[in-house]
Amino acid sequence: MVMHPTVLGATRKFLCRNSSNIQLNLTQVICIDPGQKAQFLHRDEGAWDWYDHFPVNFHIEVSTIWAMDDFTEENGATRVIPGSHKHNLLPLSFTQADSLAAEMKKGSVLVYTGKTIHGGGENKSKASRRALNIDYCVGWVRQEENQYLSIPIEVAKTFPDDLQRLIGYEMGAASMGYVREFEDPRVALYPEEPFDQKFFIELLEKSSHFSNIAKSVYNYVKK
Incomplete structure (x- = not known):
């Protein structure tokens, strides 16, 4: 559902x-x-x-x-x-x-x-x-229901990838929700897996569609 x-x-x-x-x-x-x-x-x-x-x-x-x-x-x-x-x-x-x-x-x-x-x-x-x-x-506001406490990590690991991301194991915005040194939040579920940090650029590109500030930063980074 x-x-x-x-x-x-x-x-x-x-x-x-x-x-x-x-x-x-x-x-x-x-x-x-x-x-x-x-x-x-x-x-x-x-x-x-x-x-x-x-x-x-x-x-x-x-x-x-x-x-x-x-x-x-x-x-x-x-x-x-x-x-x-x-x-x-x-x-x-x-x-x-x-x-x-x-x-x-x-x-x-x-x-x-x-x-x-x-x-x-x-x-x-x-x-x-x-x-x-x-x-x-x-993605940049706090969820009303605390998904991380409502759903034990052992249960979250059994969810499909897209549902894991939807409950919060994903960046909420271009600079919102990373773990430690700018790591993908999914590292909490799969600490043994390496994660590419390209998600920062992907989210920044999405933000550039509605934010002139994001667009200027994106253009600068892509040079």
Whole structure:
């Protein structure tokens, strides 16, 4: 689910407009039981110290909610404030009456940016409403869920290469996340293997697509 090619591909394309890399932010199962009240409205990018005013056109996170049961108005489908990813109004400016239920069938996925104001709905049904929440973020912020502690290194070694990189065993940006003397983070998983440091140049080249500073440094280094 974490590596779903359509979701991951769209997320990379969206977030890499202002980042050279992305990473897994969190994974969690959410269960809203019968009688549970609606969750408070919020933006997921609030995880970064509840900062009120990230620039409207600067995105650092993409969230997904996978329906493990049918999502309905009655059983507490996730509620969203339409258009809230395009302004800086605070979540407390809105009420549940301003929101819409993201009704969808089991197996469907709701994809939204970290700027979208949303919250779990009130469950008025007689059954629990379950969902799988998988979020991604740019590589240069700290992950909400500490992947290095949540996933023992012995378990991480069993993951495919691309999943290892996504959970954080990879450089997060052109100069972000190296180990000791500018070593690839994957050296923590495979200390016996030599790693080429060309990843610095590769990430710098990616950064040059959205940063004039990075472009000037890249051009200088490539001379």
